[in-house]
Amino acid sequence: MLLDEQASKRLFREAGVSVPDGExxxxGSEDGFRPSFPPPWYLKAxxxxxxxxxAGGVLRVDDARALPGRARELFAKDIRGHRPPYxxxxxxxxxxxxCYVSFAVSRDRASLVLSVSPRGGVDVERSADVLTQVIPLPAGPAERNMRAAFFHLKVGKEYWPGFRELVLRLFDAVRQNSLLLAEINPLVLTRDGRWLALDGKAEIDDNAAALRPELERWYDPRHHAHDDVRARDEGMSFVKxxxxxxxMVNGAGLAMATMDLLNLAGLPAANFLDLGGAADSRRLDRxxxxxxxxxxxxxxxINLFGGILSCEKVAQALADVLAGNEPAKPLVVRMAGNGASEGRRLLEGLNLHGLTLVEDMTQALAVLEGFGPRDLNPPRIEAGDGRAAQIADLSPVLAAALRGATSGVYARSFDFDAQTRILVQGITGKVAALHxxxxxxxxxxxxxxVTPFKGGLEIEGAPVYDCVREALRHHEIDASIVFVPAAMAADAVLEAAEAGIPWxxxxxxxxxxxxxxxxxPKLRRLGTRLIGPNTPGIIVPGRTKIGxxxxxxFTPGPVAIFSRSGTLTYEAAARLSAAGMGQALAVGIGGDPLIGLGFADCLAMVNDDARVKAVLVLGEIGGRAEEDLADYVSRTAFSKPMAAFIAGRTAPLGRRLGHAGAILEESSGGVAGKMQALSMAGIHLCPNLESIPRVMMGLLAAQRTGNVERARSASFQLHDG
Known part of the structure; x- marks a missing residue:
C-alpha cells in the first residue's frame, strides 16, 4: 500500500517526526481556498x-492571487500517467x-536497511555518496549505526541529538505501521537547527494490512481506478x-503465462485477473x-489448471452464475487438472452458444482470433534486448542502496522418501486436516x-501435541509442514527450527x-532449511509429498522442477508426464519476496543427485532469483542440462501481479536482464509452456549421448512463437 506525500508525512508526524505544516x-476549491499561513508556498501534486x-508537479507560489490558476494547472497535469486527485x-x-534518509526492506539483502546521503532533493540520483547499513529486526538501529549515519552527513556535532531522535522515531514508524519503505527526501536542516522531513514516501506491507484492519485508514481509493478498487474489495488480484x-486464471504464475501467451500471439490481454484458490458463485460472479x-x-x-481448486467446482459456480442465460460476452474456457473432465461435461450440458470449450491453449488462441483484430506487431522480447525495469516509485539512490548479496547456498541433498517422518503444525485446522x-x-x-492447547487429540491417526518440543519427545521428525495462520506462521517456523527439525x-x-x-537470519544460524513461505511444497513422485x-x-522420472508458482508447476509437470518425462522431484520455492531456499540452493542440492538428469526452472518477473541462479551456474559450472521458462514477460513495469513476489523491483534487470543472464549461463530458454516438453526432451537426449556441454551451451532465444 503506497502512500502519497501528504499521507506519508501524516504518518511520520504521528511517530514524532517533524514535517512542515500543510493543507x-x-x-473545485481553488478560488475560495485561504491557507492559514502566508506565502511563499509550494503547491504539490x-x-x-x-x-x-x-515532471512539473511541484510549483512555487509567491502571490496568493496566483494560487487558483496554479492549482488548476496542476489538476490538469498528467504526471507519468497519473492525474492528482488533490x-x-x-x-x-x-x-x-x-540530505537523504530512509529505512527500507531490501528483498535482495533479505534485511531492513538504513540509507543516508549528504545530498537530497530531485537530483539525489547524481550522488554516489550513499551509506547503507543492515539493521536487524526487531532490535532496530544500534547507536553505532546512527553515529555512522550522522557522521556521513558531515554536519556539526550540535545536530547529533536531533538526528538520533529522528532516526529512532522513523524506525518506530516503520515498526508500528509495518512499513516496507520510509523515505525522507529531502531531509533538511533548518536555519534554527531543526531536522525537517520536507518530502516523504511510505509504503505499508499489504500482508500486514490484511492482518491489521487499523492500517486500512491509510488506503486512499482516489489514487486508484474504479475497477482496481472493486477487485481489491473482493480480495482479487486485478490489473487493467x-x-x-x-x-480469468487461477494462480499468479499461470495468469502471467496466459497474459504473455495472448500478447505475444497478437491477441492483447485486457487485464490480469488471478482468481486465486477460491471460486464460489459469489466470487466468480463478481x-x-x-x-x-x-x-x-x-x-x-477462462484458463484453469485444477490443483487445490477443483475445475468441477468452478464449472458449477459458473453454471450457477449464468443460470441458463447466455453470457454477457463470449466465454472461452480451458480446463485441465483436478476435476477438469467433470467440469467440461458440466459446461457442455449448459448448451450455451456464447460458451466455447477448448482442449488446450493452442486451440484457445485459434478460437480467440475470431473475436477481434490481431495485432500484427506483437511485442518481441529477446534475451539482451535492453528492456530494463524502470521503477517509477523507487528513487535511484534507494534502488542502489537495496542491492546486495543474499544468503549462501546450502550444499545438502533433498533426502526425502517414503520413510521421511513428517510433523504437521496447525494440524487441527480444516485445510491442514484435509491435506x-x-x-x-x-x-x-x-x-x-501440533496445535497449541489441542494436545491429546488425534487427526487422521496422528497424535496431536501442544508444542513442537513435546512432539519431539515422543517421535523422531525429519521435516515439518506449517499450516499456521499468517500472523503466527513465522513464529511457528522458528519454533520448529529451534527444536532442531532440519526441514x-x-x-x-x-x-x-x-x-x-x-x-x-535465525534459521541460517540454526541450520534449518526452509521451503517457502507461500509454497505448494515438495513432491518426490511415487515416494512422498510434503505439501x-x-x-x-506428477510421475517418477529424471527431471527436477524448481518453481516460483504452484499452477505453473502443475502445468509443466502434466506436460512433461504426457510426453513420457517424469520428475525426480518438484519444489515450489515460494512466491513471497522473502523466502528460504532459492533456485541456487536447490541446484546445489541436486548437483550430485543421480536421480536428476536435467532441471527445469519456472521463474517469474520480479526480484533476482533468476539472476542469482544464473550467477551460481556460471560460477560453479553446474554439470546438468537446464531449461527455464519465465512468466510475466509482457507485464506492465512496476505493477504487482498476484502474489507479493511477482513485481519488478530493486536491482532486478527486468525480463530482458533475466533472459540475458540465463542465456549467458548456458540455460535454455523456453518461449512458452508448449515448448517445455520439446526442449526438455532435447536436453535429456543430449545428456544420454554424453553431449552435456552441447546441451548446456546451445540456448534458445525467446521469440514470438
Missing part, C-alpha cells in the same frame, strides 16, 4: 509515482542543508491492461462482472501434529515481511 486543496518534481500546499522552508481479451463491464473487452478467456489426509493417501509418513515447509501465504526479516500440490500431474 489540502481539493478540486499528490500522485503515487516518482519523478513528480521533474494537491498539498505547504509554506516555503528556509534551510541550510538538504490495454487489450481486448479479458483473462469477477465476471468486472470483466464484462470493461468497454474494451470483447471476449473472456494431512491427502498426504497420507499418497504414502507420506505423518507421525504427529520446514511453510505453506502459509501473506506473512508480514518484517516477520520474515526477523526469522530468516498441497495435486498428485495427478
Amino acid at each position: 489540502c486543496v481539493e478540486p 499528490q500522485v503515487l509515482t516518482g519523478g513528480r518534481g521533474k 494537491l498539498l500546499l505547504e509554506p516555503a522552508v528556509d534551510f541550510v542543508r538538504e 491492461l490495454g487489450g481486448w481479451v479479458g483473462c 469477477a465476471l462482472r468486472l470483466l464484462f463491464e470493461g468497454r474494451d473487452v470483447r471476449v473472456v478467456f 494431512t489426509r491427502l498426504m497420507l493417501g499418497y504414502g507420506s509418513r505423518i507421525v504427529a501434529g 520446514v515447509v511453510c505453506i502459509t501465504e501473506g506473512i508480514p515481511q518484517q516477520d520474515m526479516l526477523a526469522t530468516l 498441497i500440490m495435486p498428485t495427478d500431474p
